Amino acid sequence: MVTVKKRQLLVFFVFAAAVLLAPFFLKGNYLLNVLVFVGINTMLAIGLNLLLGYAGQISLGHAAFFGMGAYISGIITSRFPVEPFLIIFLAALCVGVIAFIIGFPILKLKGHYLAMATLGFGIIMYIIFNETVDWTGGPSGLSGIPNLRVGSLVFDNDWNNYYLVWVFTLAVMLLSINLSRSRIGRALRAIHDSEVAARVMGVNARILKVQIFTVSAVISAVAGSLYAHVMTFIAPASFGFNFSVELLTMIVIGGLGSVYGSFLGAAILTMLPELLRVFQDLDIVIYGLMLILMTMYMPGGLIGGMEAAVRFALKKIGKGENNNAQA
Amino acid sequence: MSRNIFRMILVLFFSFLMAGAVFAAPPVKIGALFSVTGPASPLGEPERNTAEMMVAEINKAGGINGRQLELIVYDTQGDATKAVQAVNKLIKDDKVVAIIGPSTTGDSMAIIPVVEKAAIPLISCAAGIKITDPVKKWVFKTAQNDVLAVMRIYKNLQKQKISRVAILTVSDGFGSSGREQLKLKAKEFGISIISDETYGPKDTDMTVQLTKIRNSNAQAVICWGTNPGPAIVARNAQQLGIKIPLYMSHGVSSRKFIDLAGDSAGGIMLPSGKVIVADQLPNSDPQKKALMSYVNKYRARYKVEGDHFGGHAWDAVMLLKNAMEKGGFAPAAIRDQLEKTKKFAGIGGTFNFSPQDHAGLNIDAFVLVKVEKGDWKLIK
């Protein structure tokens, strides 16, 4: 057990080191810009994964929390001179409170009904972003959001933004790994497998589901806030149902219940337009097919498939190591 | 003074380079961002088609100053995030010298900070007035500002002594921008908006809004949207027996609108770029030549009618071509030449750029047309 823990820590540090060193190899490359968005999407995917992958509760409206974070940040900073970074916490706090309140009635629902309720919530929020033109700028968007700054350091280029976003992303990753390896993480997975049995063992499923929903929303809001300041422009189209589905696709493809899977899925989907450019308009079809095929034939996602392959290889070699590498 | 000398050296240098190595010179890369898929695809698709057609044509004619062009098109899907990623790739990876598009105001606003910083000229094909107002150093646009369309309608209303109007706008970027301008300019023309309704881009029935308008004592209705919404509005208005004049925006100035609205389109008026009535223009119209050539070529290549969205891309490519012919292929030179463009008769109108005006068009860019017997009729 101790070795598993140590190995996990090692994996995380190797990953973190790779992330932090990457820009030195990508200087001046547009990939650095793509990786900024990979970071933001990784954060979002992890947030959704905590809810869906661990606790087994689906959400088709997560883009709404992302949007709320972005709009709270964007509207306030484009109007008032607010202390930088304070706004991120403010956005997270507001969204957290809202998620906590609506979490109680929403998470009473299960399965398809839960999916529908979260979808409805997402659409309502999208309509609000779209229609409150005086605040959000409506469909043509909100521009003139300032970049974040610390003293004389302004986060207005890819290099700076990369570190800004990835410091947050790595923190979210580490905290999620910690969480998944704790009594709370286990309780969430227990709810996923059998809610009744979990409750019989004293797990307060109702509260815990609302709590993780809130945490997930807060992570999304932080991502949204960062997104607003990186882009300096936001429009409702980025926070609609399509994006909620895109997030879902990320974790289905990457791996449900896996932090690194979230990263993998986010990276693939963020770069997908690049990879599919050859196919032009075909990408939407491929995207739909991928969702179906992955769910049918690789329910553990790519990370699950890779783990299975590694385990198989190890077995072949004869090490036969027992691992339960679920981060 | 020294700048001019520098520029001359640059120009000389480039011409020398090209004269010496016509065949060896790599093609000049131009980036294009259009929302080919997604909700704004009715705009993005003809734009992409037109741009590809024009570049192919230029290359066939020997390129610009002997150099071939290479058009790199990315799809923004009408999503700001994807637009920003794509523009970064165009600039940093493909190393384009200029960019045309995007199709929507939102996408344009999203990428403006990026092109401004990278110092790459952008010719947007979106209509939102805020793209070039205030003027941004590197940003130009070819789509007529929607305020010009608003003024064209209001002028006509004034002429008919109509002062009470109802507006019905779609709640997307196009409609909300139109709504803003309609409200802003009303007073100037002595018009009061007595009913202000909206509908969603995916709505399939507008009877309720029109019933409200019918009961509001308005003398005319102005509907602002892109297909298919306004066609449904036209049909619903006919169903409800609304007799007051119905104005549409330039968002539906294509053959498609008449097809969709059927006989309910009769009598509807709208401001439009001249492209749909190209053959009805007098030969004296400076744009006529360009318009006819565009209409014919587009029909020959794609088997459908070209519309004014494609026209925005036509203008963007041609403006670039002119600028590059005069100033070479350096981004800064292209920008400077663009800003000097005068009396360029394109599809969207006659462009006159200046350091104070990067939109370059005036109200003459629009004509008012009316649907008569299933076709567009120019109103003089």
Next chain:
Amino acid sequence: MDNFQQLFQYILTGLSNGAIYALIGFGFAIIYNSTGIINFAQGEFVMLGGMLTIFFLSVFQMPLVPAILLAIVVSTGVGILFERLAIRPLKDAQPFSLIIITIGASIFLRGAAMLIWGKDTHALPAFSSNDPLYIAGATILPQHLWILGVTVLIIIASRIFFNYSVVGKAMRACSYNPRAAGLVGINVKSMVLLSFALSSAIGSLAGIIIAPLTMTSYDVGAMLGLKGFCAVIIGGMSSGMGTVFGGLLLGLLESLGAGYISASYKDAIAFIILLLILFIRPEGLFGSKETERF
């Protein structure tokens, strides 16, 4: 014009839109009741119906009625294929895998339609005349009557089918308890297949009869599908008549909301009602409460 006439027009509009939602919702309910699956791709069958009819009309120059019939047959075929290829191979699927698969299917179908037929919007000619009918000062189009008529017909047909035919009864049995149904010799798999076939047929029919009014394009399915979904939730999944009332109620509330509150928030009104129903009475207004099983 007086306020009463205005109100009456809202009600008429609301009811005719509501019938559309009910018809689409009906397709959801059929699949849900025999499999417990909510088919997020249902809206795409609505799109397929309209687009296929236009395709047959324009490309093959077919007359209207054969084109409609062929469109329904082809959409039903797509529904059957979908069940065979993507639903049946799954064993012990969790709800969220099914949600993801049906969402994937909806994206796929929409994308395929875009590739095949392009991004243009098309209008189908009205089945009968286009002259509005006047009822107490409010107007309605003959096509609306077609919609109302077809909805009523489908309701009657499905009542008869589910209550009196052997196959219909077998389908109902599967919904109550698939294992028990299997034990008494009902072929559960073919019942599931049949439910997909039926619901895609009804969906495409809905898409066809509304296309003259609402126009159709590759992406018309998503919003209509969601509205149909709201209709079933409001009415109650388990109740056929409930779905109809749910649809009509949704249509009415939408048009009254748009008329008296704000047209901008019309869709928000639909979804707020959806949430309220889910929170307060998840079995729907007309559904019967199921005992929760452990």
Next chain:
Amino acid sequence: MLRLENITQVFGGLTALEDVSFSVKEGSITGVIGPNGAGKTTLFNIVTGLYTQTKGEVFLGGENISFLNTEELAKLGLVRTFQNVELFRQMTVLENVMIGLHTKSASGIFSCAFKLPGQIREEKYILQKSREWLTYTGITDLADITAGNLPFGKGRLLEISRALAAEPKIILMDEPAAGLNSRETAELASLIRKIKESGVTVVLVEHDMDLVMDICESIVVLNLGKKLAEGTPRQIQENPAVISAYLGEG
């Protein structure tokens, strides 16, 4: 220890339980028997708070627990096992038992995410205790296997280990011998005795009469939702009403 008073449960128009009362002595093994459909599992569901009874009250150690949640009951020391074995199938055997210690730990989301010192200490305690419980039920060697891959009999043992990890005062077992072979049943019997000897009260619903007669000190018989009889195994075996109910059932 556990007392049921006039429990009635109506589903729709159907009365599943009618006016059932009995009590369970602390430190005893009590069996609840009856033909299929007698309402035994319903009774368990009511006691453990999964159903809310239509009428009647439940007391645990003198405290009225009629309207407490399942999870609150677990904190008070009342846990159960399920007829069909409800394991956390995607988790390992060890992790399943660790869930049993949920009520014995308190770290919240915040301290878990940030690995505060208290949480680390707690985690060590949970791990150590869980291993002890695996030893107690003799399945230590299965610790790292995914629970879904366990054979049925071992799953049963795991479910009991998990319940014990919560250190309950009283444990309700729903047909613990169902699906076990005779050797496994014998092992189960001795395990249940061992549990009882450690001071935990046991209530079981069971069809295996030999097992019930062997280990139970007191038996409650339900038939068609009503209490038919109550007493020692001997008394029950001789009760004419019970005999006719069972014979009548065939």
